[in-house]
Amino acid sequence: MNYPLASIDTAALQHNLQQARRFAPNSRIMSVIKANGYGHGLLPIANALLETDAYAVARLDEAVLLRQGGINHAIVVLEGMHTREQFQCAIDQQITPVLHLAEHVELLLKCNGQVPFCWLMLETGMHRLGMPAEALRLAKQQLNSAGYTDQQLGLMSHFANSDLLDDSRNSAQISVMRQLVTETGLSACMANSAAIISLPDAHYQWVRPGLMLYGVSPFNEQSAKDLGLKPVMQLRSTLIATQLLKPGDQVGYGGEWTATKATRMGVVSCGYGDGYHRHLSNRGNVIIRDRLLPVIGRVSMDTICIDLEHCPAAMPGDEVLLWGSTQLPVEQVAMSAGTIAYELLSVLTQRVHRDYCDGQS
Numbered sequence: 001m002n003y004p005l006a007s008i009d010t011a012a013l014q015h016n017l018q019q020a021r022r023f024a025p026n027s028r029i030m031s032v033i034k035a036n037g038y039g040h041g042l043l044p045i046a047n048a049l050l051e052t053d054a055y056a057v058a059r060l061d062e063a064v065l066l067r068q069g070g071i072n073h074a075i076v077v078l079e080g081m082h083t084r085e086q087f088q089c090a091i092d093q094q095i096t097p098v099l100h101l102a103e104h105v106e107l108l109l110k111c112n113g114q115v116p117f118c119w120l121m122l123e124t125g126m127h128r129l130g131m132p133a134e135a136l137r138l139a140k141q142q143l144n145s146a147g148y149t150d151q152q153l154g155l156m157s158h159f160a161n162s163d164l165l166d167d168s169r170n171s172a173q174i175s176v177m178r179q180l181v182t183e184t185g186l187s188a189c190m191a192n193s194a195a196i197i198s199l200p201d202a203h204y205q206w207v208r209p210g211l212m213l214y215g216v217s218p219f220n221e222q223s224a225k226d227l228g229l230k231p232v233m234q235l236r237s238t239l240i241a242t243q244l245l246k247p248g249d250q251v252g253y254g255g256e257w258t259a260t261k262a263t264r265m266g267v268v269s270c271g272y273g274d275g276y277h278r279h280l281s282n283r284g285n286v287i288i289r290d291r292l293l294p295v296i297g298r299v300s301m302d303t304i305c306i307d308l309e310h311c312p313a314a315m316p317g318d319e320v321l322l323w324g325s326t327q328l329p330v331e332q333v334a335m336s337a338g339t340i341a342y343e344l345l346s347v348l349t350q351r352v353h354r355d356y357c358d359g360q361s
């Protein structure tokens with residue numbers, strides 16, 4: 001078996017999609033599979049989620065890859081298109097744009113043909129991508145005049161703080177959205193994972209889960225298990241060497257960990273070249289033979305070092321779990337690295353083998 005290995009449980013993914021449906025029973029689901037399916041693999045994840053109502057990716061080239069891979073669902077490009085050629089490609093491949101600048105409408109209307117649907121991105125408080133209400137009304141008028149019916153148009157917005165429970169900025173964003181939904185009568189799509197779980201007022205006709213599909217909790221206060229989500233990825237590797245250290249021996253680049261007593265140390269084949277975060281130097285943990293063991297010294301490109309004191313039986317060839325179990329969820333590893341699970345998952349490199357199973361094996 002090749003290591004490091006990301007084992008991806010497609011049955012867990014499908015379970016999490018159903019769980020999103022349970023949280024938002026009256027909404028259609030646009031599964032967010034951008035950034036290589038949050039690191040899990042774009043096409044395999046799309047194929048495992050065929051029961052979704054639509055897909056969302058960030059960029060046009062991701063959408064084209066999905067079409068080339070035989071995906072016939074609606075595919076929404078969240079960052080939208082930026083040139084006339086890109087809009088023409090979207091028309092030719094029947095890909096759905098998000099229009100977040102007035103210029104997008106002009107570019108789209110210069111092309112031959114129509115896209116199947118347009119999402120008009122409304123600025124409700126995140127101040128990233130989105131048009132203010134005034135520009136959006138104008139965009140809608142132009143599209144209507146060019147032959148797009150209201151059934152081909154929708155309102156989209158995105159939360160800046162939905163992972164924070166009871167934050168008044170969420171209700172403020174919801175009320176800006178509600179006003180435009182009432183005024184235009186268009187269908188709407190606003191909720192990401194955290195909002196699907198905690199902000200039912202933002203469900204509307206469509207919801208847009210990403211993180212929860214991969215079995216990761218969007219909240220610090222609630223675990224994936226609490227939310228009925230199953231982790232999809234387990235990242236594993238193997239112990240490739242052990243050494244006995246004397247007091248005073250230093251481990252790895254920069255000698256940032258020094259043995260204070262005789263210590264058995266193990267080397268695991270996984271490093272930042274695989275996407276294992278360098279901030280886990282002297283801070284991360286792994287599991288060997290059911291024992292939680294600390295990462296010592298700096299994370300190298302290909303390896304990390306582990307203090308084996310609490311697992312004296314560990315041997316080269318042993319399997320090492322880097323994240324994805326109840327004892328070591330990716331959320332906890334992200335916290336140790338001072339980052340978020342989104343980042344750890346999506347920066348896994350090509351070198352990590354992905355192995356897909358349906359939970360049976």
Ligand SMILES: Cc1ncc(COP(=O)(O)O)c(C=O)c1O
Nearest residue numbers: 032078158192193208209210211
């Ligand atoms: C515009 C947009 N919608 C939806 C999502 C999905 O969010 P989440 O992964 O928190 O469910 C993202 C993720 O970054 C996004 O950028």
